[in-house]
Amino acid sequence: MTEPDERLSRTARGWDEAADGYQAYFVPRFAPWVKAAVEAVAEVPDGPILVPCCGTFPELDLLAPRFPGRAIVGIDLSAEMVRLARERASRLPDVDVFQGDAAALDPRWSGTCAAVLSVFGLQQLPAPAAAISSWFGALRPGGRMCVVYWPEVAEETGPFALLDEVLEDHADRSWEDGLVDALADAVVERDELVAYPMTHPSAAAYFDAADRAGPLRALALARGDTFIAELRQQYVDQAPAGEWIHHPHARLLAVRKLTRAD
Numbered sequence: 722m723t724e725p726d727e728r729l730s731r732t733a734r735g736w737d738e739a740a741d742g743y744q745a746y747f748v749p750r751f752a753p754w755v756k757a758a759v760e761a762v763a764e765v766p767d768g769p770i771l772v773p774c775c776g777t778f779p780e781l782d783l784l785a786p787r788f789p790g791r792a793i794v795g796i797d798l799s800a801e802m803v804r805l806a807r808e809r810a811s812r813l814p815d816v817d818v819f820q821g822d823a824a825a826l827d828p829r830w831s832g833t834c835a836a837v838l839s840v841f842g843l844q845q846l847p848a849p850a851a852a853i854s855s856w857f858g859a860l861r862p863g864g865r866m867c868v869v870y871w872p873e874v875a876e877e878t879g880p881f882a883l884l885d886e887v888l889e890d891h892a893d894r895s896w897e898d899g900l901v902d903a904l905a906d907a908v909v910e911r912d913e914l915v916a917y918p919m920t921h922p923s924a925a926a927y928f929d930a931a932d933r934a935g936p937l938r939a940l941a942l943a944r945g946d947t948f949i950a951e952l953r954q955q956y957v958d959q960a961p962a963g964e965w966i967h968h969p970h971a972r973l974l975a976v977r978k979l980t981r982a983d
């Protein structure tokens with residue numbers, strides 16, 4: 722297996738193991754950002770709505786009543802996420818969920834979609850600018866896209882900031898500056914940081930959720946239990962005691978694809 726394939730398969734396995742816990746712990750906490758993303762998409766042309774990195778597909782509960790009768794399509798890498806998304810979708814007609822890599826969409830979507838919506842997937846992809854450009858390419862003229870992702874700095878202090886600190890995460894995030902430039906023919910309707918309050922029962926509860934039910938799972942698979950146990954100890958030692966409330970901000974980018982009439 723090549724290195725990128727190995728990374729992709731570890732990401733998929735990580736989210737497979739995390740899926741049930743993610744649904745229980747993170748989906749309710751991330752709900753305000755999902756709502757903001759859905760509300761940023763209005764007045765779209767005919768065509769399906771595509772949701773890359775849909776996870777358990779919380780977007781669907783808001784998209785379906787907002788766009789009755791539309792085909793809504795979720796794509797996610799993780800088989801377990803797809804299973805949970807299909808469970809959610811089983812209550813609704815006109816919904817499909819596909820398992821696959823959403824980093825580069827199947828060319829069959831090119832120029833066909835009314836809207837693309839993606840929440841908290843982009844920052845996990847190896848080449849986010851290329852991915853968002855491929856998502857934008859799926860839009861018809863006049864179509865709208867809203868992407869919400871966690872930026873390099875989601876907060877100055879708090880549970881997310883402390884996790885970055887103990888992880889000593891120095892990943893190159895220069896791609897964030899190039900996202901808008903990656904979208905030719907886009908009218909930027911909103912590009913802002915959107916913050917909501919989030920509560921964790923304790924620092925340990927948040928760390929364990931990130932480890933067992935969130936983005937740390939793939940790292941745990943790569944680095945092993947001893948590494949995670951040491952990281953947890955450092956995290957808890959540096960964190961405040963008791964319930965932890967913070968106000969992290971995500972970047973919300975909403976664009977419309979130009980039409981000939983524009």
Ligand SMILES: C[S@@+](CC[C@H](N)C(=O)[O-])C[C@H]1O[C@@H](n2cnc3c(N)ncnc32)[C@H](O)[C@@H]1O
Nearest residue numbers: 736774775776797798799802822823840841842
């Ligand atoms: C943080 S979850 C967000 C899920 C959902 N959008 C939400 O807001 O709850 C990120 C999702 O991205 C998916 N993902 C990560 N890399 C992916 C890829 N290359 N292609 C498709 N999905 C991917 C994961 O499997 C996971 O379900």
